[in-house]
Amino acid sequence: MSTLTCGITYVSGCWGGCAEVDSLTEAVVGEGFLLGCISCKKRAEVPAEAVVDWFFRPQEHGNYSHIFQYDHPTARSLHPDFSGRVEWRGTQDPDIQIGAIFVSNLTANDSGTYRCRFQRTLFLKLYNHQTTIEKVVELQVVVEAQRELTSVVAEILMYVLIVVLQLWLILVLVYCYKKISAEQEAREARTALKTRTKLPDPDEDCDAIKTE
Structure with a gap:
């Protein structure tokens, strides 16, 4: 739902960037859900007005019921089953391009076709041109939200990345430790060599004394 919300927020702030984002299709019992519906104008500079209507057909029945209408600035809930549960979340302007509604307190009976x-x-x-555009959302209301495959894969990749980074860090620490140890040993060896080179030879001292 967050992706759709971000898309709708972006679109509503910029007519030129209108994008027809598809609505999500799974909701959870007892929670609210944003039903997305976007219809972009082909030419943003042409003034227009629109009226948005929402219809609902339950899974058990074959007929649509008129549940909501928005005719700026009036929003009307038209079906008793949705009374007090539908909130307009679309364009706050007569020139409507975003026709989203928010349905609260969902039940299993809200599953169906919108x-x-x-x-x-x-x-x-020269004249006024009228058009009618319809979009359909198949909504499934479940007891518990099912995790999407992309979410599961992303989480697995995150843990794999963490493990790989930890192993890489351990290898770097071991490499640095060995390198520092080798440099320390080489430094000590050079120091010992210099010390032995500077010490006088006792035999040479004895020979010098005898000569004198």
Whole structure:
């Protein structure tokens, strides 16, 4: 849900960067869920107005029910099962491009097909052009959220990376220790050699005394 929220936040702040991000499709019982629906205009400079309607069809039934409508600035919940549970999270402007809604306190009965419909009027110079765009979201409400495969793989890779970095650090420490030890031994050997070179030879001293 966070990815979709970020996408919607970005889009709402910049008309030129509008991107039609797909809605997530899995929610958890007792929690809230953001149903995403984005319809970008082909030409941002053309003034327009839109009305967004949401419809719901449960898994057990074949008919759609009209559950919500947003006609700026009026938001209306139109079905008793969703009364007080639907909040508009789309564009706060007549020229709607983001038609997202937030449904709170989800139950298993909220699983089903949600249809979002944009009825947009483009105000052209010569005439007004009307278009209708629909998008569908298949929502599954579960008792416990199922972790996505990408999340599991990312977590495994994170642990593998941690282990590899630790092994690399150990190898670096061992290498540095051996290098420092070798340099220390070489330094001590050179010092001992210099010391032996500077000491006088006792036999030479004795020969010098005899000569005198």
